[in-house]
Amino acid sequence: MHRWLRSEIEKCRRKHGYTLSKLSELTGINPGSLSEILNGNPPRAMTIGQLDAFAKVFGREQGWLYELYPEECLSEQRISRPRLIPYLARCVEVGRKDCIETVVSILLENPKNILILFALAEQLYEKGQLKESVPFYEYVIENEKDSYSDHFVMSQYRLFRAVLGTNAEENWENVIRFSPYRNRLPENYQLDALFQLARVCFALQKWNKSGEYGDELRLLAETVHMHELDRLKRNKKGEPLKPERPLVYYYGMGHLYKGAALEMQGLYEEAKQYVRVYADLGWFELLDEDGRKEVERFKVWAKANSYTLEVLSGNTDVLEEYVDYLESLPTNELLAGMISIMKSANTYHFCVDEILDRFSSQIASFDQFTEAIGLDRHLQFRYQTAIYEFGKGRIERGIEESIYYLSLADLMNRHDEALTYIALFGWLGNLNKRIGNQNELGG
Incomplete structure (x- = not known):
């Protein structure tokens, strides 16, 4: 040749x-x-x-x-x-x-050569060619017999990260495939793996699973923190752990996702306990400049989420203050806050028309979100807004919002949302009947 x-x-x-x-x-x-x-x-x-x-x-x-x-x-x-x-x-x-x-x-005629394919996959992944790396990680997974080998477990993790998208069914299958291997990863990768699992499950509305991974994440971050402090105090040799993000980020996120999962299940008082933890993480040691920035970010999130839990609990006295605060936040945080406001308005039957008008330009820009969590939040907002509009008797607006969230559900392959859509329009039909009966009586 x-x-x-x-x-x-x-x-x-x-x-x-x-x-x-x-x-x-x-x-x-x-x-x-x-x-x-x-x-x-x-x-x-x-x-x-x-x-x-x-x-x-x-x-x-x-x-x-x-x-x-x-x-x-x-x-x-x-x-x-x-x-x-x-x-x-x-x-x-x-x-x-x-x-x-x-x-x-x-x-592949020689099992030892699997390491060459793994090295290539890692090279592609590190260069940002995630899609291109997938077949080579799959070769490793399919041909490596030792499921505890470092390159097998890392391939599972990389594949999990590389194929995450907006398709809900595929993302859930991805979670199921990867999750058994999460504890076999080195701790620095394990931290990020647990964060991603909690994040994906939250976007999939798997509240219990998201909370469980949040628990694992905060406990692991706390354990790693203690070990790192002990290593420094004893002047032990060895490289410090280098996760993808500052260690305090994972500790805070573990509490955040646990609290958010409880919130989504209506357990507002329990959720407040976790919000109070990440409201002030300044005590966390081993903070560098990036870590201190994360502490400040968690303060912002905690303040917003404290307002959220109050509003969801029916405390409308803080609503005006909450809305003023939301105006200072980026659009993605505003979206999260608007879901809570619309959900509370539907639960406790108060009017938020002025708030919708106030944020109309920002609401019009919610289409900018294309990643899983942003899409899920947008979906929830349209659903709650549809219920609100129907409740106000504004049928055409309710239909517009329903069609909007149905298109998002289709984009995300969320068949459960399609069933919600059908139920919503069943409710609309009953509402129309009631309106018609009232008109006949009034005539």
């Missing part, structure tokens, strides 16, 4: 009339190296970058001769990872799936 690859390059060189010196100048490949690559006995192996340089000089498309390249890095004696991984990464970039499949089938 070395012969065929170099034969094709040589044909193109002669066709263009390039000397080795000229070809070296055009490709940027050192003259000595170029001579060894094309004429050495045995020839010097070329990199995928050098093959791309030949393709560019000869006016060929990206991926030219890639099908002939594998033997530059694969042989019965050894595999050259420094050449193979960049080659596979380039195959991903230029869409040469045929080459990838050929190489992978060869690699």
Whole structure:
């Protein structure tokens, strides 16, 4: 195969009339190296970058001769990872799936080569090519027999993160697939895994599961905090734990999701206990600049959520103050607050028309949210607003809001929301009958 690859390059060189010196100048490949690559006995192996340089000089498309390249890095004696991984990464970039499949089938003949596929997946993931990394993590999961090996567990975690989207059913399947492996991760990754599980389950309205993962997260963060403090006090050697975010963030988020899950189940007094914890996290040690910023963010969230719980409990005395506070918050926090206000208005039957008018421009921008939690909040807001409009007898507005949230439910593949939609319109039908009967009596 070395012969065929170099034969094709040589044909193109002669066709263009390039000397080795000229070809070296055009490709940027050192003259000595170029001579060894094309004429050495045995020839010097070329990199995928050098093959791309030949393709560019000869006016060929990206991926030219890639099908002939594998033997530059694969042989019965050894595999050259420094050449193979960049080659596979380039195959991903230029869409040469045929080459990838050929190489992978060869690699999987030896279980040890699973680590090469894992290394490639990690490289793609770290570069932000999450979608592209998925098939390689799947190769690892499907072919690694040891479910406790580091690369198997990490592949489960990376796959969980990479495939999260807006489809509710797929996200739930993703949670079910990954969750058994969460405790096998190193603690720094385990913190983020528990945070993501709590977050996704909250967006899926799995309140109990979100609360459970919140409990696990806050307890793990507290344990890690204690261990890190003990390590520093005893001057123990070793690298400090480096999670994706400051440790205080995970501690606070564990309490936040636990409290939010209780709130969504109507357990407002219990939820207040958790809000009080993350309202003041200044006592948390090991705070760097980023950590202190997180402490301030939690103060803001705690204030908003304290108002929320009061309003949901029927305390309308704080409503005006709450609305003034919401006006100072970003749109995503305003959306969360508006859900609580609409839900309370529907429960305790008070008017919020002025509030809806006040925030009309912000409400019109709720379509900007495209991630799972933002979409779920928007969905809840439209549902509560539809109920409110029907309750006010404004049927056309109620229908508009219902159609709005049905379109969001369809976007998120939330079949449960479609059933709610049907029930809502059943209620509308009964309301119309009551209105009609009242009109007949009045006539």
